[in-house]
Amino acid sequence: MEKQHIYITRKIPNELLQPYQEQFHFSMWEKESEPVPREVLLEKVEHVAGILCLLTDQIDEEVFNKAKHLQLVANMAVGYDNIDVEAAKARQVVVTNTPDVLTETTADLTFALLMATARRIVEANEFIKKDEWKDWSPFLLAGSDIHHQTIGIVGMGRIGEAVARRAKGFGMNILYYNRSRKMEAEQELDATYVSFEKLLTEADFVVCLTPLTSDTHQIFNKQAFEKMKQSAIFINASRGMTMDEQALYEALKAGEIKAAGLDVFATEPIRASHPLLELDNVVCLPHIGSASVATRENMIKLCLENLSSYFKGHGAKTPVE
Missing domain, CATH: 3.40.50.720 (NAD(P)-binding Rossmann-like Domain)
Structure with missing residues (x-):
């Protein structure tokens, strides 16, 4: 041959x-x-x-x-x-x-990003490196609980289901939005299928794992962020173009949502001058979802x-x- x-x-x-x-x-x-x-x-x-x-x-x-x-x-x-x-x-x-082959590894990273953002892990690490830890106080670097909170997964494919399994281990209430219902996942994970709008308004953690298509391009826009809870945390480990970065920046800056953890961006790689890197309530990673x-x-x-x-x-x- x-x-x-x-x-x-x-x-x-x-x-x-x-x-x-x-x-x-x-x-x-x-x-x-x-x-x-x-x-x-x-x-x-x-x-x-x-x-x-x-x-x-x-x-x-x-x-x-x-x-x-x-x-x-x-x-x-x-x-x-x-x-x-x-x-x-x-x-x-x-x-x-x-x-x-990358499902579980990407789910690990997604949930790690969620945890790091919620508990302000990167910010806390920098706090010590800058020699700012002078004392202890009741609300020093206090973050958000993860256990028994509501996670909303947008895109319930293989990775979405793997993230839901991890969320179940934390006793989280699992909502999901997908282009089609996943009955087996609902039974296995006790997940609830909801509309995109209901997910946005009810979830404490909104996790984007949807593929990039014409329908999902900037699905997370100004209107989407406005629907989220003020205490909500947004996680994106799918594709950067699923979100409007300027709208996200403005929502975070104005305190319309609490924080964001991002492994993806509209244009990659980003530079140190990227506006989102100015914010303490954002954790940014260089698209390493499957990087083991x-x-x-x-x-x-x-x-x-x-x-x-x-x-x-x-x-x-x-x-x-």
Whole structure:
């Protein structure tokens, strides 16, 4: 069988590629911490049959027009809003993602972000580092309880359900809003399906885990934040464009909501001058939801398994719809 050419848009460990060396010719961008420049990407994909890319790589009409021999794009993420799926379909290019392998890890991070924001963990750490801890007082860095509070999960997919399981362990009341009801999740987790508006008005913690679509683009806007409790905490571990960052900033600044924990932003990476970083009641992370060593390796392995299975004639393992 003729070896297919695969381009990888970021440096990954050679030991992960080794099992596939007899099947593929690999080339890759040799920097781990810098994205491949657009002009390099367009040049490198011209003769490849497959691309293994990251969510930061825009695989759009221009790329597909250059990649005349392209058959499969393996995206190292669950979400695939960085890929023009319609353009791929028009050219019969298969697009795959990495579901399941990152579910529990991302849920861990989401709940850790919720806890850190609620209990002001980062702020407390900085308090000591700045040598400001001079005494103890009854309300020193007092935060919000998590146990037995109401969590509202927007987007009850695999990760949403995993976060709900963690919330159940804290005795939380679980509300969720999703494009369709999840009866099994309701029975297993004692979760209650509600409208988006009811979730906003009743939840103590509003957690965004929805995919980015035309329907969810800036679903968290000025009106949404106005509906939340003044004591509510907003957590976003999905995609940055699901929220209006300016509206969030204004809601936090005005005290319309209590705090926010964010792992995602509209434009990434953000700089230290980003307005949200001015606020003490915001915890910001650099999009590390799935960032454990084991999970990131499993994501890469699934991308490679998709490529291998497809080119062996067995079909991709996890094609997107």
